[in-house]
Amino acid sequence: MSLRIAIQGVPGSFHHQVALKNFGLDSEILAFNTFEPVAKSVAIGEADFGVMAIENSIAGAILPNYDLIDRFGLFIRDEYYLPIAHQLMALPGQQIQEIFEVRSHPMALLQCKVFLAKHPHIQQFDDVDTASVAKRISEEKLTGLAAIASEIAADIYGLEILARDIQTVKDNFTRFIILQKEKVQPSTLPNKASFKITIRNEAGGLAKLLTLLAEKGLNLSKIQSIPVMEKPWEYAFFIDAEFGDYNQFREAMDLVIKDFGDLKIFGEYSSRKG
Numbered sequence: 001m002s003l004r005i006a007i008q009g010v011p012g013s014f015h016h017q018v019a020l021k022n023f024g025l026d027s028e029i030l031a032f033n034t035f036e037p038v039a040k041s042v043a044i045g046e047a048d049f050g051v052m053a054i055e056n057s058i059a060g061a062i063l064p065n066y067d068l069i070d071r072f073g074l075f076i077r078d079e080y081y082l083p084i085a086h087q088l089m090a091l092p093g094q095q096i097q098e099i100f101e102v103r104s105h106p107m108a109l110l111q112c113k114v115f116l117a118k119h120p121h122i123q124q125f126d127d128v129d130t131a132s133v134a135k136r137i138s139e140e141k142l143t144g145l146a147a148i149a150s151e152i153a154a155d156i157y158g159l160e161i162l163a164r165d166i167q168t169v170k171d172n173f174t175r176f177i178i179l180q181k182e183k184v185q186p187s188t189l190p191n192k193a194s195f196k197i198t199i200r201n202e203a204g205g206l207a208k209l210l211t212l213l214a215e216k217g218l219n220l221s222k223i224q225s226i227p228v229m230e231k232p233w234e235y236a237f238f239i240d241a242e243f244g245d246y247n248q249f250r251e252a253m254d255l256v257i258k259d260f261g262d263l264k265i266f267g268e269y270s271s272r273k274g
């Protein structure tokens with residue numbers, strides 16, 4: 001039986017590309033319009049795995065997705081870095097001067113901010129995902145509207161590229177995480193982990209935590225403070241850490257529990273950063 005993979009987006013979207021690259025062309029894609037049903041689909045066992053963008057090298061973190069992983073009790077089994085090139089596309093024959101509106105996923109629009117600032121006559125609107133706009137333009141023969149999406153999306157939906165590689169810097173990557181319902185038992189010794197620490201609100205608390213993690217040789221590739229909804233102005237820290245020695249990592253986690261309070265480990269896996 002093929003694997004069922006939950007994603008946000010239609011064929012040609014970046015999530016769709018990651019799902020096929022990571023799980024193979026014969027996987028069954030369960031496509032949703034937003035991230036919440038993706039998380040839910042994995043949590044209720046409808047999908048075997050979920051693919052979720054978590055941060056981009058230009059636009060930064062997708063903060064609400066950290067909360068979804070936490071709230072739906074999901075585990076991270078792996079990560080995937082996809083190079084992202086954005087194309088401005090419209091119905092064949094359209095000129096850029098005829099385009100008055102552009103729609104895309106908000107993260108994609110952010111990644112093309114500099115290009116869009118140079119074309120002030122084009123109004124920007126957030127949409128569900130990059131490729132679904134391309135699909136709509138094609139199906140409804142919409143003129144005056146452009147999508148920002150991948151070259152693959154332009155091919156699938158028969159659109160013409162009006163401007164190529166319009167992301168602000170050429171080397172642009174989105175980091176995706178692969179989610180599952182059950183706790184992961186890694187087959188090889190992990191060198192990266194994602195976890196959440198809720199520290200007591202006291203002076204120097206974060207500094208002490210960072211010192212402890214540094215002393216155990218953890219290299220933090222990400223630290224993100226997220227509000228604790230039930231306690232206004234208190235924060236939890238979502239951390240991605242890389243390490244060379246798994247035992248040192250475990251020792252660090254034991255000390256965190258002892259000295260800082262709440263710890264939730266979302267996953268221990270292998271770093272895929274190139």
Ligand SMILES: O=C(O)C(=O)C[C@]1(C(=O)O)C=C[C@@H](O)C=C1
Pocket residue numbers: 008009012013014015016053056062084105107108128129130131174
């Ligand atoms: O709209 C898409 O094609 C997506 O897969 C979403 C998404 C995102 O969520 O960040 C994925 C990669 C890019 O960063 C832009 C958009």
